Amino acid sequence: MNDAVLDLFRGVRLTPTQRRIAHSLVTHATAAAYLSAAEVAELAEVSQPSVTRFAMALGYDGYPALRRRLREIATAGNGTPAAAGPAGTEIQRAVRAEAANLRQLADQLADDQRVSTAGALLAASRPLPVLGLRAAAPLAAYFAYFAAKVLPDVRTLDSGGSLLMDRLDQAASAGASALLAFVLPRYPRETLDALREARDAGLAVVAITDSPVSPATDHAEVVLPAAVGTDLVFDLHTAPMALAMVLLQAICDAAPAETQRRLEAFEASAARRQLFLD
Structure with missing residues (x-):
């Protein structure tokens, strides 16, 4: 519906x-x-x-x-x-609503052209700044953690203030061509200001947001919507998190040889340093 x-x-x-x-x-x-x-x-x-x-x-x-x-x-x-959806406790209804959000996301991805376009834009950016403020900060960090395994320079922008604009300018000066932004309710004003600054600096903006009619649509070349859950006291971000990993897959698919080389280098380093138990 x-x-x-x-x-x-x-x-x-x-x-x-x-x-x-x-x-x-x-x-x-x-x-x-x-x-x-x-x-x-x-x-x-x-x-x-x-x-x-x-x-x-x-x-x-x-x-x-x-x-x-x-x-x-x-x-x-x-x-x-x-x-109506199945009866149950408030928590059960919230989880079922998240399952519905994931089904909606899966239906959207039947046409994956926008995701592929976004992946190519982001894969070509050196460095790649990843913006997420307030509620979106954990998603930006989650994406950046894994993206750093396949890209040489990922910069997480997860705090506002005057330094945020400095870091955007520094990324652009270092050669960045695109920005990934997580824009989730309640839409921090600083996030939208940063998107305008990024566009002024010549960066192509890819936005993961909760709705095709979110404020991010005015500032992004590619908008990738994924609904958030609103049935509990605080929002659930299951679908945006899944979409973040889908987008990272598209980045890997845009540069498969480099992805493989960097993953093999990381595995060799991890084994040498005995980072993991398995």
Whole structure:
């Protein structure tokens, strides 16, 4: 169902406020089909007139017309409400929602052209800066740890402040041609500022983010969406983490000979230093 809701927004230039509304509708697709404009506004933390303008930006006369379309999607075209997920505890429902996010990601990857394009861009960058602030910092570190085994110079940018822009400029001066950015809710302002700085410095931006309508889409050449789980107190990032490893595979596939050479060198070094028990 989320894909059908996303189709409503494809090709439409949305303001940041409208992206917030779109993100809320995607995240709460089934429930949103039965909410009033005021309730959607509360969900997205925007004003009610913003919801009306959002519906009109999509080509509808107003929010009631958009809601009718959302209800059509929710009933899956057969006149009955979409089936609810299996019952269970709150934690079970959250884990099942993550499984659904992974299934959605797998469906998206049926066409892997965007991932292949992103992999080629990142494989060619020397050095490769990897940006992730606040909640996205662990994902940036996770990706960079493994990427460093197959790329000669991976630079993790996981802290903000004035030094962040310095490190971006230094990467560009050292020859970087691309930047990988993890952009996850609640979208730190510093992250978007850094993406603008990266573009100004001539870097191609690849963004792993939670939605095709996230703020990262305005600043990236390639956007790779993977939904986050929102059923617990803090977000679950299972799908973005899986997508990070899929992207690293694409980087390896873009330069297989160099990948093999560097992996063999690492294994020889690890054996010599007895890094692992096995």
